[in-house]
Amino acid sequence: MSKFKKNKKNGTPPISTASLPDIVFMLLFFFMVTTVMRETEMLVDNTLPQATEVKKLERKSLVSYIYIGSPRGLNRKKQFGTKAKIQLNDSYANVADIQAFIAAERESRAEEEIPLLTTSIKADVDVKMGIISDIKEELRKAQAYKINYSTRKELK
Amino acid sequence: MARSNRSTPEINAGSMADIAFLLLIFFLVTTTMDVDTGIARKLPPTAEEQEPEDMQGNARNIYEVYVNKQDKLLVEENEMKIENLREGARNFIDNNGKDPSLSDSPEKAIISLVNSRGTSYEMYISVQNELTAAYNELRNEAAITKYNLNYTELPKAKQKEIRKMYPMKISEAPPGEF
Numbered sequence: 001m002s003k004f005k006k007n008k009k010n011g012t013p014p015i016s017t018a019s020l021p022d023i024v025f026m027l028l029f030f031f032m033v034t035t036v037m038r039e040t041e042m043l044v045d046n047t048l049p050q051a052t053e054v055k056k057l058e059r060k061s062l063v064s065y066i067y068i069g070s071p072r073g074l075n076r077k078k079q080f081g082t083k084a085k086i087q088l089n090d091s092y093a094n095v096a097d098i099q100a101f102i103a104a105e106r107e108s109r110a111e112e113e114i115p116l117l118t119t120s121i122k123a124d125v126d127v128k129m130g131i132i133s134d135i136k137e138e139l140r141k142a143q144a145y146k147i148n149y150s151t152r153k154e155l156k
Numbered sequence: 157m158a159r160s161n162r163s164t165p166e167i168n169a170g171s172m173a174d175i176a177f178l179l180l181i182f183f184l185v186t187t188t189m190d191v192d193t194g195i196a197r198k199l200p201p202t203a204e205e206q207e208p209e210d211m212q213g214n215a216r217n218i219y220e221v222y223v224n225k226q227d228k229l230l231v232e233e234n235e236m237k238i239e240n241l242r243e244g245a246r247n248f249i250d251n252n253g254k255d256p257s258l259s260d261s262p263e264k265a266i267i268s269l270v271n272s273r274g275t276s277y278e279m280y281i282s283v284q285n286e287l288t289a290a291y292n293e294l295r296n297e298a299a300i301t302k303y304n305l306n307y308t309e310l311p312k313a314k315q316k317e318i319r320k321m322y323p324m325k326i327s328e329a330p331p332g333e334f
Contacts (some may be wrong), residue, residue, distance in 0.1 A: 021169070024176040031183035039202060049281040053288040063192070068277075125279045130273030132280070134333045140202045147277040148280055150194040 025150050037059070043076065043087045044069035056071060056105040060082045063107040064150075066098070070123030084127045086135070095131070098138040122150040186224065195284055200327075216257060217264045219248045224281055224334050225274025232257075238282055245290035248320065262294070266325045273331045284326075291324045 046069050059061055067087040071080045086093045088101045106114050119139055123132060139147060173325070222230040229236045231244055244297070249265045251258035259265035267287055271280055294317050299307040307318060 017173070021176050023172040024173055024180055027178040028176055031180065031187050035183050035187045049278045051281055051285040053195065053285050053292055055196045057192040057194060060192070065281050069271065093189065118190065125278040127274070127277040128273065129271050129275040129277060129280050129331055132277060133273065136199060140199050141298055145199045147199060148194040149284065150192060151281060153193055
């Protein structure tokens with residue numbers, strides 16, 4: 001009799017949670033590997049235009065970014081005005097600084113990667129073409145011919 | 157003696173999962189999965205010696221697109237809405253000599269894009285987008301008639317062949333004030 005009673009008391013055995021850390025660690029490593037931390041603080045407004053015929057930018061390590069837009073936030077707008085400004089890395093820059101910027105980007109890469117370098121132009125929708133043309137002219141002078149107009153994919 | 161027998165007490169690993177969860181949530185929150193996309197272009201070299209040769213083709217092979225500072229389009233001296241640009245460019249590129257005012261062949265067709273310094277970037281990108289779309293559609297149709305496959309599904313060599321049939325020639329003049 002006592003035998004049967006004992007069995008009933010046990011019920012379903014508890015599920016072992018010993019492997020739970022392993023599963024969580026697996027997920028953790030996945031996200032650690034895929035995470036790209038934003039390395040620059042945005043100093044300009046940056047609403048990208050929409051387009052349908054877009055290409056993916058592969059190999060992010062070979063892309064240098066040029067941000068263009070009006071200064072972000074009310075304080076900066078008071079200080080610098082609302083005219084479109086160029087941001088390179090973490091600071092505002094002038095059109096004349098672009099050649100030096102491209103040179104610095106090249107310096108930090110291996111020699112065989114230099115022809116693969118792409119410059120991504122991340123400009124705000126409200127920016128006028130004048131400043132973009134000036135930038136393109138500077139990029140031509142710096143022989144950085146591969147460019148990419150960064151866009152959002154259009155929602156249909 | 158006793159000390160050689162004594163083993164170190166087992167570390168309680170029950171909270172390991174909690175620590176891992178904490179880290180996991182941190183990375184989950186900070187992760188951005190978005191891929192950068194955009195319209196790829198190649199700038200022409202500064203040396204302009206190849207320009208006259210390119211422009212030698214008679215006027216019918218050049219499709220002039222002007223965008224002024226009010227973001228209005230002037231295509232081949234007629235006003236045009238952005239919605240019609242794709243169709244217009246397609247007709248121009250794929251004319252193959254039929255219409256005497258449009259291009260001789262897709263290889264000879266050049267699109268000349270001139271914008272004002274006051275054109276908005278948004279408008280410029282939509283024009284670029286429509287022109288790219290015209291080429292992409294033509295390439296895709298050529299791929300379907302030739303290989304019964306979409307352009308993007310073709311192997312690299314065949315994509316190159318189709319690209320040769322419809323080379324994308326968009327020439328941009330320095331912007332003016334208009």
